[in-house]
Amino acid sequence: MRIRSKSYPNNSNTTIPRRSNRRCVPNIVEPEIRTVEEVVPMADSTMEDLLYEPTEGNVPNDAIKLMLFPYSLEGAARIWYEKEPPNSILTWDDLVNKFINEYFPPSKTTHLKNEISHFTQRFEETFREAWERFKEMLRACPHHEFSEITQIDTFYNGLNEQDQDSLNAATGGNLLSKTTREALKIIENKSKVLYS
Structure with missing residues (x-):
């Protein structure tokens, strides 16, 4: 039994538009190969630029340092930082004091x-x-x-x-x-x- 929907009438004259068969040329980006000696000074100067260049909205340097600090940590220091309760470090001075007390007790x-x-x-x-x-x-x-x-x-x-x-x-x-x-x-x- 065959049922045809009235909303889709059988119109044999209708052509279905097709996409043209153009070949897409992929956008290939050639990788730049850099040595560690080239990358490390670039990263240092980028960090330095971030800290000393004026920022949009007058974001204080301490706020930028506070945001970037977690990316400088490895191993035990990273674990220590991640275990700190949320909102326990609100300023750069808070961070410095907690870090010194953790790794350099009195x-x-x-x-x-x-x-x-x-x-x-x-x-x-x-x-x-x-x-x-x-x-x-x-x-x-x-x-x-x-x-x-x-x-x-x-x-x-x-x-x-x-x-x-x-x-x-x-x-x-x-x-x-x-x-x-x-x-x-x-x-x-x-x-x-x-x-x-």
Whole structure:
């Protein structure tokens, strides 16, 4: 039994419009191959541009840093950040304080600050090794709050007499009488000398 709908009459004269049989040329984008050495500086400069360029709507730099911070985390730090309760970090200062308290509790900070302030050059340690170790101690405690002049004073006073005399000779007087920038330059230059 065959039933035809009245809403669709059988009209044999009607032609069905068809699409033209044009071949589409695909839009092929050639990939750019870049090395890690090229990409990392680009990413750094892009981040720097984002933080220092004026933004539409006058978004504060702290807000941008707060939004981008999660993308800089890996491993345990990322897990820590994701476990933080929602809306517990509202400002950049909140984030900095929580991060420091998580990874640098007060007892650890006190210990690291004491190590820095009691720095002493080890027996048979070269000037270069002492300087690298001192800088590593500072890096281990990024919130040490020692001024540059205090750092230079601590390092200088922790050196053996021979290296203190060598620095003073390079200075043409007492190293500590120089500006911070001059003293740092003298120390860096001396640390690059092969026999030190």
